[in-house]
Amino acid sequence: MIGFSLRSLWNRRFVAGLTVFAIALSAALIVGVEKLRDGARDSFVNSASGIDLVVAPRGNPVQILMAAVFGIGGTGTAMSWESFEWLENMPGVAWAVPIQMGDNHRGYPVIGTDVTYFEHVRHSGGQPLQLASGTLFIEGQADGAVLGAEVAARFGHAPGTVIVNAHGSGDVSFHMHDDAPFTVTGVLAPSGTAIDRMVIVSLAGFDAIHAPHGTPDADPLDAAGLAVPPRNTRADHETHEEHREHTGHDHDEGSRAAAGTGEHAHPRGRDPDGHAHAPERLNAVYVGLADRTGVLGLQRAVNDRAAEPLSAVLPAVALTELWGITGTAERALQIMAWTVALASIIGMVVMLSATLESRRREFAILRSVGASPAHVVRLILTEAAVLTGAGLFLGIGIFILAARVAGPVLASRFGVQLDTRGFDARELAVLASLFGAGLAAALVPAIKVYRATLADGLSVRI
Amino acid sequence: MPMLRIEGLDHRWTGARQDTIRVGALALGAGENLFLHGPSGCGKSTLISAIAGVIDVAEGAVCVAGRDIGSLGSGARDRFRADHIGLVFQMFNLVPWLTGIENVILPCTFSRRRRRRAGNPEAVARRLLGDLGLDPDELGRKTAGDLSVGQQQRVAVARALIGTPDLILADEPTSALDADAKTAFLDVLMRDCKAANTALLFVSHDRGLEGHFDRSVDFRDLDRGGTR
Ligand SMILES: Nc1ncnc2c1ncn2[C@@H]1O[C@H](COP(=O)(O)OP(=O)(O)OP(=O)(O)O)[C@@H](O)[C@H]1O
Ligand SMILES: [Mg+2]
Numbered sequence: 001m002i003g004f005s006l007r008s009l010w011n012r013r014f015v016a017g018l019t020v021f022a023i024a025l026s027a028a029l030i031v032g033v034e035k036l037r038d039g040a041r042d043s044f045v046n047s048a049s050g051i052d053l054v055v056a057p058r059g060n061p062v063q064i065l066m067a068a069v070f071g072i073g074g075t076g077t078a079m080s081w082e083s084f085e086w087l088e089n090m091p092g093v094a095w096a097v098p099i100q101m102g103d104n105h106r107g108y109p110v111i112g113t114d115v116t117y118f119e120h121v122r123h124s125g126g127q128p129l130q131l132a133s134g135t136l137f138i139e140g141q142a143d144g145a146v147l148g149a150e151v152a153a154r155f156g157h158a159p160g161t162v163i164v165n166a167h168g169s170g171d172v173s174f175h176m177h178d179d180a181p182f183t184v185t186g187v188l189a190p191s192g193t194a195i196d197r198m199v200i201v202s203l204a205g206f207d208a209i210h211a212p213h214g215t216p217d218a219d220p221l222d223a224a225g226l227a228v229p230p231r232n233t234r235a236d237h238e239t240h241e242e243h244r245e246h247t248g249h250d251h252d253e254g255s256r257a258a259a260g261t262g263e264h265a266h267p268r269g270r271d272p273d274g275h276a277h278a279p280e281r282l283n284a285v286y287v288g289l290a291d292r293t294g295v296l297g298l299q300r301a302v303n304d305r306a307a308e309p310l311s312a313v314l315p316a317v318a319l320t321e322l323w324g325i326t327g328t329a330e331r332a333l334q335i336m337a338w339t340v341a342l343a344s345i346i347g348m349v350v351m352l353s354a355t356l357e358s359r360r361r362e363f364a365i366l367r368s369v370g371a372s373p374a375h376v377v378r379l380i381l382t383e384a385a386v387l388t389g390a391g392l393f394l395g396i397g398i399f400i401l402a403a404r405v406a407g408p409v410l411a412s413r414f415g416v417q418l419d420t421r422g423f424d425a426r427e428l429a430v431l432a433s434l435f436g437a438g439l440a441a442a443l444v445p446a447i448k449v450y451r452a453t454l455a456d457g458l459s460v461r462i
Numbered sequence: 463m464p465m466l467r468i469e470g471l472d473h474r475w476t477g478a479r480q481d482t483i484r485v486g487a488l489a490l491g492a493g494e495n496l497f498l499h500g501p502s503g504c505g506k507s508t509l510i511s512a513i514a515g516v517i518d519v520a521e522g523a524v525c526v527a528g529r530d531i532g533s534l535g536s537g538a539r540d541r542f543r544a545d546h547i548g549l550v551f552q553m554f555n556l557v558p559w560l561t562g563i564e565n566v567i568l569p570c571t572f573s574r575r576r577r578r579r580a581g582n583p584e585a586v587a588r589r590l591l592g593d594l595g596l597d598p599d600e601l602g603r604k605t606a607g608d609l610s611v612g613q614q615q616r617v618a619v620a621r622a623l624i625g626t627p628d629l630i631l632a633d634e635p636t637s638a639l640d641a642d643a644k645t646a647f648l649d650v651l652m653r654d655c656k657a658a659n660t661a662l663l664f665v666s667h668d669r670g671l672e673g674h675f676d677r678s679v680d681f682r683d684l685d686r687g688g689t690r
Binding site for chain 1: 507510511514516536537540541543544545549551554555556557558559560568569571572573621633
């Protein structure tokens with residue numbers, strides 16, 4: 001039967017080919033939309049791996065997550081170093097990584113942090129960040145920068161390259177910091193996450209590039225109110241007192257700088273003690289807990305902090321909220337893809353139905369040699385199955401080809417990786433339902449054929 | 463045992479005001495042939511459909527190879543037709559996009575009995591086509607749509623004969639052929655039916671063919687009367 005169907009389709013190969021192609025395109029579209037959605041979600045989920053809580057100045061959780069973890073957009077105000085220290089010393093907190101944002105390198109987000117970032121930030125289900133080449137910048141080295149794989153690849157940067165960043169977080173830069181260049185010390189191995197698109201510099205370096213302008217993103221009131229003790233990391237506990245004195249002084253100056261004196265507290269690369277640089281402002285803090293069951297308690301404590309309005313964001317919860325927002329767009333895309341699929345399936349039904357008239361003789365002949373009407377119906381359904389099945393396979397091929405071609409652009413521009421290695425249960429279900437829809441639609445011509453063969457018998461009546 | 467026995471076969475097409483056919487009695491033994499003639503529209507093709515089991519008939523009205531067609535369900539009738547009956551029509555006998563040989567072996571794909579009896583369907587098809595004066599190699603290459611009408615009709619006969627069915631029903635298979643081709647065609651058909659001991663019912667309105675057959679019956683003489 002299948003051989004017979006294939007021969008019959010081959011006899012109409014031009015129209016059959018067009019039909020298969022139409023189905024293939026819609027299958028590719030549907031698979032593409034699914035893969036894009038999965039890729040986008042994976043990119044987000046993988047980027048946020050290992051972070052239990054993101055603390056930032058009070059704001060919308062989704063916005064905070066987008067800005068602090070994915071480098072998209074920004075958080076409104078800045079938070080104080082004091083709050084960072086408070087957080088770091090909260091019971092149950094295993095680690096806290098300070099994050100500064102708001103600059104870009106040719107459109108790629110620049111974040112300021114310290115070396116503990118590389119120690120604690122994980123991706124894709126707990127994998128640590130790996131250097132592909134070079135080294136990390138050393139603590140306090142103000143002009144060192146570590147690049148995400150994508151940034152390095154895009155511009156051909158390698159350890160030793162001197163790069164210049166710009167203020168602002170988009171392609172449109174307000175001001176080039178060409179007076180404060182960075183030297184690339186290392187390039188990270190690809191992680192398939194937002195980190196690939198980031199330029200990571202030290203807190204000292206991040207502050208330094210703002211030195212001549214003295215206008216941080218921070219709320220001026222907050223900045224003025226900073227009487228910041230130094231960063232109290234476990235490592236530099238012993239030198240705590242000396243450090244406090246020194247940086248406390250710096251920060252008074254820093255506040256004046258913000259008010260327009262033109263001076264800055266942290267001449268780059270000259271952090272006197274070689275200790276962690278305590279910046280006047282932070283945009284976010286990544287927090288890891290020793291015991292994750294305490295996460296809700298800590299979240300409440302942060303949200304209730306009287307000294308400064310802060311938000312503590314659970315990445316998983318914010319992501320769920322984000323899916324709620326993007327869900328509408330996803331659904332719109334899905335609906336579009338399925339509409340195209342519907343059109344192509346209708347095209348197949350039209351093709352099968354249109355040929356029925358001219359094939360009535362063929363069916364009468366088959367009946368005369370012993371075919372039952374059920375045989376003839378099966379013939380039509382087999383043809384539909386062959387057309388839809390071939391369409392699906394060709395569609396997957398088209399998708400894989402398109403993903404190969406467009407994949408690098410998608411990865412570099414949007415950080416979205418299209419997975420072409422296999423299909424998850426959901427995607428298989430989508431493909432299966434497309435196949436089912438094709439077969440179900442073919443019932444229309446099949447029933448027509450059934451009626452016609454019964455009525456025609458052995459002689460075709462016109 | 464007669465290969466075909468009809469006793470009181472009535473059929474009325476849906477929508478018709480009266481019975482299309484009312485056949486009294488007709489019998490045909492193995493290896494016999496019968497020429498059935500009658501004017502156009504008298505119901506010859508309807509009779510063929512009834513014997514072939516394509517239309518519903520009353521129980522006991524039609525027996526083929528000892529089997530009561532009317533007692534079979536439609537699926538069983540289709541299988542029975544594939545197993546026991548070979549059909550040849552006036553025109554359009556062949557699936558145009560299959561080759562001549564593929565058309566000949568078509569019944570073997572629907573009937574295990576015919577396939578078994580043919581042994582090697584491809585070889586038998588080639589032999590039958592050769593017997594009918596056709597070039598088997600050419601027919602293995604060309605699709606049926608590319609054949610002349612005369613060639614098509616002979617391929618149709620080969621198809622009816624393959625796997626030696628019990629009964630061949632031929633519905634005006636010669637009307638598209640010229641006089642010489644008709645004679646040649648009939649000779650081969652008769653010879654092969656005799657050789658395979660197959661019963662042949664040949665219907666036509668062309669009484670000129672009567673002489674080739676053992677027996678000839680006027681369709682109207684079969685009419686068992688009554689409301690018509
Ligand atoms: N499938 C059908 N549905 C309804 N009526 C039919 C059908 N086939 C034939 N008829 C009717 O049955 C009658 C007999 O038709 P049939 O084809 O049996 O005649 P015939 O003797 O074979 O004629 P011809 O010599 O022209 O082939 C006609 O009146 C025809 O209209
Ligand atoms: Mg007729």
